[in-house]
Amino acid sequence: xxxxxxxxxxxxxxxxxxxxxxxxxxxxxxxxxxxxxxxxxxxxxxxxxxxxxxxxxxxxxxxxxxxxxxxxxxxxxxxxxxxxxxxxxxxxxxxxxxxxxxxxxxxxxxxxxxxxxxxxxxxxxxxxxxxxxxxxxxxxxxxxxxxxxxxxxxxxxxxxxx
Numbered sequence: 001x002x003x004x005x006x007x008x009x010x011x012x013x014x015x016x017x018x019x020x021x022x023x024x025x026x027x028x029x030x031x032x033x034x035x036x037x038x039x040x041x042x043x044x045x046x047x048x049x050x051x052x053x054x055x056x057x058x059x060x061x062x063x064x065x066x067x068x069x070x071x072x073x074x075x076x077x078x079x080x081x082x083x084x085x086x087x088x089x090x091x092x093x094x095x096x097x098x099x100x101x102x103x104x105x106x107x108x109x110x111x112x113x114x115x116x117x118x119x120x121x122x123x124x125x126x127x128x129x130x131x132x133x134x135x136x137x138x139x140x141x142x143x144x145x146x147x148x149x150x151x152x153x154x155x156x157x158x159x160x161x162x
Contacts, residue, residue: 013086017056018043019070020138021094027117028135029097030126031063034113039126041091041135052090060094064115065106071095074138077151079130091138093147130154 018041021029030039042063046055053070061067070092077089107115120139124132133154141147149156 011086013080013088014084015046015052015055015088015090016044017046017052017059017090017092019056019060019092019094020074020135020142021068022096023117024096025117025119026139026143027119028123028139029094029115030118030123031107031115032113034109034111038128038131039118039123040131053092056090056092063108063112065108066101066104068094068097068101073148074142075134075147075149075151077134077154079134079151079153089134091134093142 020041023029029042031042032039042060043056044059044062046052047058050058053073056070057067060070072093073090074093075091077091078087079089080086105115107113118126120136123135127135130153134151137149137151137154137156138147141149151157
């Protein structure tokens with residue numbers, strides 16, 4: 001196979017990375033973007049030359065104005081979309097935000113209207129199904145100590161190891 005044929009068959013996915021932050025009750029911090037009609041987590045696309053972890057740290061800083069350490073990887077999700085093509089999404093654990101860190105949150109007004117800590121049923125109501133599945137699977141993996149996990153469209157593939 002010629003090199004160009006081989007490259008034509010290779011996936012060139014977009015990558016995005018985000019962070020899950022928690023309050024003392026275990027609820028997840030979500031943001032209300034100005035440019036979407038559903039709630040999201042802090043994060044965004046990985047830029048050229050940037051690792052997924054670097055992208056998550058950068059995006060959290062841009063959107064929330066804070067730079068807490070991202071502790072570990074919780075999930076990787078293969079989530080292609082008809083509109084955007086192949087995508088690989090990384091979710092990192094930001095841990096529990098302290099009252100001091102919360103007091104430092106400064107929303108970027110052209111990107112984020114507000115933020116709130118949401119319980120699982122609220123997450124499902126306020127965001128799109130594939131994102132809700134991804135978040136809830138990552139939260140479950142975190143609480144059960146099995147992170148990181150591999151997902152496809154926010155779910156463990158059938159036959160995946162438990």
